[in-house]
Amino acid sequence: MRIKAELEPDIQDEAPTVSALTDYDRLHVVTYMRLLDSLEDPTATWEEACQLVLRIDPAREPARARRAYDTHLTRARWMTESGYADLLREARLH
Template sequence: MTQTPPLDPDVADQAPTGPAMTSYDAHHIVTYIRLLQAEGEGADWREVARIVLRIDPDREPDRARNAYQSHLSRAKWMTEKGRLLRSAGSN
């Protein structure tokens, strides 16, 4: 039985970079979708880091920017490989 991913999981400072979907990726499907939606809407990365990743870019600008960029990059990788849409849609 497939479990529903958490809606607001804690995020690491860096998203995975390997060539295979990880358990971290599976737990962060909703995070990846939210990042992709925000980018599509033209949202400011600082607002996205604050709301989606829960990292304050005013207090930790480098950490927030790096986490945002690595997670957005991973979200794009997931969609390019077709894994994100299949994983998000399968129950």
């Protein structure tokens, strides 16, 4: 079964930390790209990105929001450094 990225998949409180591409990563490629894109806007705050991209309200759930934002951003960066290679490999096989 092939997992496809979604525009607004459900968000876990923490992104994966394993050193291999996961089904969660495949599903959240767009989420990761949106988080990275938010860093390019000098006026955007992590709270806005969390609210818009992860759909977690930092005012109501500050600890959960910060943990989700930090771990998903870390995973997004990992995808640009390592995880993308697995995605490319999979694309060649299909």
